[in-house]
Amino acid sequence: MHESSRGIFLKPDGSFYAAGDILVQKDLARTLRGIAEGGARAFYQGWIADSIHKYMVQRGGFITRDELTGYTAIPSIVVRGTYRGHEIISNYEPASGHTVIQSLQMMEQFDLPKLAGAEYGSIVGQAMQIALTDRSRRFGTPLQSAIQLTSKAYAMERAKAIGVPGPPPATPGGGDDATWWLRPDQDNTTHLSVVDANRMVVALTQSLGPSMGTRLAAPSLGFLYATRLGTTPGSRPGSTIAPTIVLDSLGRPRFVLGAAGDARIITAVIQTISRALDKGMPLDRAVAAPRVHPMGRASLRIERDSSIRWTDAEMQRFRSLGFTVDSGPSSFFARVHAVSIDMQRNRLLGVAEPRGNGGAAGPVRAVVRK
Numbered sequence: 001m002h003e004s005s006r007g008i009f010l011k012p013d014g015s016f017y018a019a020g021d022i023l024v025q026k027d028l029a030r031t032l033r034g035i036a037e038g039g040a041r042a043f044y045q046g047w048i049a050d051s052i053h054k055y056m057v058q059r060g061g062f063i064t065r066d067e068l069t070g071y072t073a074i075p076s077i078v079v080r081g082t083y084r085g086h087e088i089i090s091n092y093e094p095a096s097g098h099t100v101i102q103s104l105q106m107m108e109q110f111d112l113p114k115l116a117g118a119e120y121g122s123i124v125g126q127a128m129q130i131a132l133t134d135r136s137r138r139f140g141t142p143l144q145s146a147i148q149l150t151s152k153a154y155a156m157e158r159a160k161a162i163g164v165p166g167p168p169p170a171t172p173g174g175g176d177d178a179t180w181w182l183r184p185d186q187d188n189t190t191h192l193s194v195v196d197a198n199r200m201v202v203a204l205t206q207s208l209g210p211s212m213g214t215r216l217a218a219p220s221l222g223f224l225y226a227t228r229l230g231t232t233p234g235s236r237p238g239s240t241i242a243p244t245i246v247l248d249s250l251g252r253p254r255f256v257l258g259a260a261g262d263a264r265i266i267t268a269v270i271q272t273i274s275r276a277l278d279k280g281m282p283l284d285r286a287v288a289a290p291r292v293h294p295m296g297r298a299s300l301r302i303e304r305d306s307s308i309r310w311t312d313a314e315m316q317r318f319r320s321l322g323f324t325v326d327s328g329p330s331s332f333f334a335r336v337h338a339v340s341i342d343m344q345r346n347r348l349l350g351v352a353e354p355r356g357n358g359g360a361a362g363p364v365r366a367v368v369r370k
Helices: 003-009 026-044 047-059 065-070 097-107 117-134 142-149 152-161 264-278 283-288 312-320
Strands: 078-083 086-091 189-195 201-207 244-247 253-260 292-296 299-303 324-328 335-342 347-351
Touching: 026 047, 026 065, 047 065, 078 097, 086 097, 097 117, 097 142, 097 152, 097 264, 117 152, 117 264, 117 292, 117 299, 117 312, 189 335, 201 244, 201 253, 244 264, 253 264, 264 283, 264 292, 264 335, 283 335, 283 347, 292 324, 299 312, 312 324
Parallel strands: 299 324
Antiparallel strands: 078 086, 086 244, 189 201, 189 253, 244 253, 253 335, 292 299, 335 347
């Protein structure tokens, strides 16, 4: 661990913090307070920028004060869609919430509540494949693209490419076998889903890059530098994060969720929402239900682990529907963390992903499960 990070994440005597210990990050608190009070200007042009520049000079880094001043932070576009009478809220690029909404709105064209097993997974897998392929399509400006990709009309048109019960033949030159989303997950990402006493909700996903990013921290700022940056000067980093809020028919928060796991984030969020709204599953069961992930137009990876798995009969049925199928362990799939809000009974259910690290915690009166 670099010296700049040791002062943040280790005790003064150099030992590790244990579960239950309190970690106080005064420098980070000062930085966050500065951003809260001064906004983007405080980070790119104020004392925070001065601290970054000084540290970069000391360490031989390439980010200068002038480059920070010349950069414009563009707010992400909030995107909205609907599914089974619920409003879905997320973010457009550099996040991928629009892909979640497009897939769900395509799936809404089918009677998924009445389908089960491979017939259900077939439609879900195809919808996710098409939406992932469309993720970076452009229809003019970013705002125009966000509106088009999350429109009901576009979803209805794209849903015509979904085969029932199995995938249709490939379209020549259609580009529907792209598989950029199969890159391996390197434990880059952390997701938090939070609900406060007033039922205000936050879905927060952040990604530093492999194994805590650069592992370097500015001594006076309290945060680690990321490696998830754009590839050219002035570019925006791309991301597959999909922090999502689901509102009920009265506009009240019902679910807040997101995940870690690279492109599997998108497909995990989609399937969790579908299992909850299409199948009526409690949120903990919806998170733990076995998943599929598209590997191409007519190819699926099916979750098969010791405790979370599709059955042998379902695997065979996927194949008989026309899919090439392989099985993957639960560690391949994303790690969802979520909270459901029951307004009528005034209860919360916090759910931590059974496939990986994480936990759920809340006040004594809340219902909390892992």
